[in-house]
Amino acid sequence: MRRADHQPSRRAFLDVTGAMMAAGLTAGCTPAPARQHAPTPGPVPATGRHQAGITLPRPAQAHLLAVVADLGATVAPGPVLAELGQAIRTLTAGTDPRLLGLPPGDLTVTVGVGPRLVRTAGASLPGAADLPRFSRERIAPRAHGGDLLIQICAGDPLLLPAVASALLDQAGDRVRERWRQSAHRGAQVSVGNGLTAPRNPLGFLDGIVGPQTPAEQRRDLWLTGPPAVAGGTLAVLRRMELDLPRFAALSVAEQEAVFGRRRASGVPLSGGTAAAGPDLGAKTPDGRYLVPADAHVRRAHATVVGAGLMLRRSYSIAAPAPGLLFISFQNDLRTFTATLTHMDVSDALLPFTTTTAGATFLILPGFDRRRPLGSPLFG
Template identity: 35%
Template sequence: MADQSHPKARTPGAASGESPGASPADGVCEQAPSAGGLSRRRLLSTAGATGLVLGAAGAATGYAARPAEAAPLSSVGAGQVMFHGKHQPGITQGLQARGHLIAFDLAAGAGRREAAALLRRWSQTARRLMAGEAAAHDDTDVARDAGPSSLTLTFGFGHSFFSRTGLEKQRPVSLDPLPDFSSDQLDRTRSDGDLWVQIGADDALVAFHALRAVQKDAGAAARVRWQMNGFNRTPGATAHPMTARNLMGQRDGTRNPKPSEADFDQRIFVPASGSADPAWMANGSYAVVRRIRMLLDDWEKLSVTAQENVIGRRKADGAPLSGGTEATAMDLEKTDAEGSLVVPVNAHARITRPDQNGGAAMLRRPFSYHDGIDSDGVPDAGLLFVCWQADPLRGFVPVQRKLDRGDALSQYIRHEASGLFAVPGGAAEGEYVGQRLLEG
């Protein structure tokens, strides 16, 4: 849970925080109805569709017609992200309202040929669904009535994929397994995997539709190893764009690197040349995935002041305890009247600052999750932490090692699952994701 913010969402209209504009629907009169009423054309259209003819009083109570002010398609639904490009989608886009993370293992007997065919199917499906089209085969119609809703699908390879496909010589050194951390309590059945898919959208049904399509496309070539489902605030739900809050109520991600920064690509993406990584990883990135349980019952017993001391930032507005606004640089040396550091030495935001970690930076793009109540009666809820970097040994690992040695937040969280995946660059027109690896 590093102290870094996400780039602004690119969803048209929603990024500004304005209410989506309405547009006329089929069978709806363009003339505005009177306040609290319905146009005659809409009323007649609705009555015909339901087989009922209601009087004005019946219509006013909402028995047969939806409210006149309802928009047939909002700007949230209309948002579209391109599948083809220099980088895969789902990395630099803003946080999405709904997400699914899913790992697959290749089936027994499946190898490089089957993997190539699977990535070809997945890429075709991703391109179609992200454009708001139906899947090529056996579409479930779950998202028939929705727009693309800024859907993204992102594909990556785990460490074990390369031995399963005979491609060990093409496995990047940066994909070596993460070291063990003292805070880890990992469930190995919900960690790692041969293949990894990240799905995100601003509509839950659109995201689920993509999830089912990916699962069906896997066919006999791969089986699900684990799946995790998450959510964020819906774009446009706040009056203006702002850093998201996590389930602890904290603004989460204030100091994320931003695409506008000169060294952003250097920190997040593998360069096209001059890298120790194999050529097929050009313009790609590495995703660290961690399922982090938040011990909410314990956290919520703390006073707001105590919570702020754990994080190092004000809960209300995300500003550092040393003063200013959320964007103000934290003054690590500032003391109070008694001479104590205003930002405690073990505060999470202090420990995770890039300038306190040799410049280590990662682009955090998480989802919250809530999987109900455990058998011991506590919430199974927290963060599906996803971070992106050009080199995890210089990004995630040094920061996590430092957190391991004395983060005040550590007693309120538990790392329960983990994975590291090599995510190749985007597919060019006519290509599928991973083609340069699988056919190189």
């Protein structure tokens, strides 16, 4: 595979992978009985109507590696995607020797294609539109857009580089990597109604509101047509640096006013439960909104924006700078663009963020042995 000049060499990759494995073995010798005897997570089916790694498993795994790449200008997407789908089936089944003996556990791999490839199949198809630019962005050219997204998730972080290496080797010199990002999520916290959510790097519970029920997912998450994309969805991927020192300097009350929720519990400042959502009309006796006008939960609220729900996930990252990797899934790109446009006006959270990478992808419908990955679109 041809890599960008700033990408690590294969030897460097193997050296890093070896160091990660050694670190994992060393950590296993420390006093952590619960971790040593923790059961291996169960497998997640790779085939079906939808790709794994979106609504399954639930909750999402703790570790993620996102790889964004380009296909060569003359490369046909169909054969590459079909080969990737076959490799995904063997990797998630644990029968691929490129796993180096690691059990796959709850490994999932989710594949999406960027607007350039979608337009080759149809200019009016969902996913054919590029992600527009927004304020508070500092995105290098190679970190904007891309032809291919490979999202790898697992409870065991050692799987991520091995799986990425296997898939990229499978694609060979037909693809060129743009950038990759490793990230992780914190422990799940109960928010009521049988739902859980992790904390983001700013200490607040994240991703509480979204299409949770099958009816909400049919309405706002999954594409229902045209037939070539039915069962897929649209993803937005953004990497953000966070001004952690400046946010940490705020009082807890000031931090809560930024989000519109209590830091400890996730409960909206209007009261109730975290899962129930905020009462945006609730006021104090003197007429002030309990959820401030510029609070994040108000500015990003679907009913205020006039858009659908997003399935949102935020992952913590340590490099290239402390921050988060944001991923949203929705069946209409306007759901994301209208929300961020509305936030751009006065969202109190945005001044603490700088976006350094961004792209949108059509997450392909599910696949199986008889219907290769991507075949309805590029077959």
